[in-house]
Amino acid sequence: xxxxxxxxxxxxxxxxxxxxxxxxxxxxxxxxxxxxxxxxxxxxxxxxxxxxxxxxxxxxxxxxxxxxxxxxxxxxxxxxxxxxxxxxxxxxxxxxxxxxxxxxxxxxxxxxxxxxxxxxxxxxxxxxxxxxxxxxxxxxxxxxxxxxxxxxxxxxxxxxxxxxxxxxxxxxxxxxxxxxxxxxxxxxxxxxxxxxxxxxxxxxxxxxxxxxxxxxxxxxxxxxxxxxxxxxxxxxxxxxxxxxxxxxxxxxxxxxxxxxxxxxxxxx
Numbered sequence: 001x002x003x004x005x006x007x008x009x010x011x012x013x014x015x016x017x018x019x020x021x022x023x024x025x026x027x028x029x030x031x032x033x034x035x036x037x038x039x040x041x042x043x044x045x046x047x048x049x050x051x052x053x054x055x056x057x058x059x060x061x062x063x064x065x066x067x068x069x070x071x072x073x074x075x076x077x078x079x080x081x082x083x084x085x086x087x088x089x090x091x092x093x094x095x096x097x098x099x100x101x102x103x104x105x106x107x108x109x110x111x112x113x114x115x116x117x118x119x120x121x122x123x124x125x126x127x128x129x130x131x132x133x134x135x136x137x138x139x140x141x142x143x144x145x146x147x148x149x150x151x152x153x154x155x156x157x158x159x160x161x162x163x164x165x166x167x168x169x170x171x172x173x174x175x176x177x178x179x180x181x182x183x184x185x186x187x188x189x190x191x192x193x194x195x196x197x198x199x200x201x202x203x204x205x206x207x208x209x210x211x212x213x214x215x216x217x218x219x220x221x222x223x224x225x226x227x228x229x230x231x232x233x234x235x236x237x238x239x240x241x242x243x244x245x246x247x248x249x250x251x252x253x254x255x256x257x258x259x260x261x262x263x264x265x266x267x268x
Contacts, residue, residue, distance in 0.1 A: 009045075012117040013126065014038035016102050025098050037070070037100065037128050042114070044072035045126060049112040051076065053150045057139050060130065067133040068097065075150060077103050077123040078157045080252045087254035088149045089131060092142055098130040152211045152250045156194045159209045166196040166209060170262045179239045179262075186260070194251050195220065198264070201230055211251060218247045221259060233263040 014035050018026060029037075044056035054074040062068070071089075075081060082101050089096055107121035108114055115121075134142070156163075164187065171183035186193070195213075197220070198206030212220060221229075221243070229241055245257035 009114055009117045010035070010039045010042040013042050013102070013104065016104050016118065017041075017100055017126075017128070019102060021100055025100060029098065040070060041072040041074065041126050041128050042117075045074040045106065045124070046114050047112050048074055048108070048114075048124075050122070051154070053147070055143055055146055055150075057143055059133055068130055069133040069139070071127075071129040071131065073125070073127040073129075073146065073150070075125050075127075076154075077125045078153065080153050080157065081125050081150075082127060083253065084149050084153050084251050085127065085129070085146065088145050088250070089129070089142065091145070091248075091254060092134070092138065094134060094142070095132045096129060097132070098128075100128040102126055148214070148216075149250045151214055152194075155213050156210045156251050159213070160193070162209050163193045163196050167193060167260075170264070173264055174239060174262065183240065183260070183262070191258075191260075192252055194249065194257070199226060216247055216250075218245075220245050220247050220257065221261075222246060229261050239263060 014037075017034055017038050018029070040056070040058075044054050046054075048054040054072075056072040058069060060068045060070050073081075073085060082099065086096060086099065103123050103125055104117055105119060105121045106114060106124045107116040107119045167183060167187055171180050171187065174180040174183065185191075193210070195208070195210035197208040197212040199221070200206065203223070203226075225243065229243070232241055233239070239262060241261040243259040243261060245259050247257050248254055249257050
């Protein structure tokens with residue numbers, strides 16, 4: 001089937017905005033609302049370099065008695081985006097009313113300026129969300145948190161092969177037994193691996209991968225917990241040591257991170 005490309009990016013996006021959307025997301029979302037949403041998302045998408053998101057958030061002007069606002073996020077297409085964004089919004093106790101998530105090809109200039117939607121460009125997630133309105137201060141806080149969430153998603157996805165290799169090295173360093181078998185089970189797809197970091201007994205931090213590369217308000221593993229883990233292994237405790245982090249995951253599911261702690265012994 002031939003596809004006709006529009007020279008107006010917002011018109012091209014409007015034609016693609018609701019493809020694949022669930023029926024419940026299209027309630028009270030007619031042609032006029034779709035066109036307006038497409039203009040809003042396209043404006044947000046006007047300039048964006050690969051590796052960086054574009055975020056726009058504004059109140060919705062409407063005769064409707066409901067006080068609402070709308071969010072546009074444009075990002076390189078990758079896993080975990082929508083559920084991670086929704087979890088960040090939920091953490092602010094904001095009710096989401098509509099989520100539209102087309103993945104479209106976008107052509108851009110060397111400076112990141114949007115030139116065409118629907119051509120042969122790279123796939124981009126163009127996410128449109130309507131939600132209950134909050135005050136300006138809360139909106140600023142939400143935008144800040146969304147920036148951190150998107151950075152964590154990007155780090156986890158970009159480092160995925162290295163994360164797998166790091167866990168494989170940890171598994172290979174363990175003696176054959178239940179501990180090594182558990183890590184192999186995780187490697188076989190039973191574990192969503194988001195980060196990896198080496199810590200030394202003296203407190204120094206080694207290589208960090210995935211979300212461990214980024215700063216968080218709460219440490220992934222607190223100093224007190226790290227000291228207790230070292231003591232556990234020095235007393236001959238079983239390996240690996242499974243812990244719950246105080247940090248709530250910003251990627252995929254908003255739950256406390258599961259930590260798999262493995263001692264790496266060096267000769268001498």
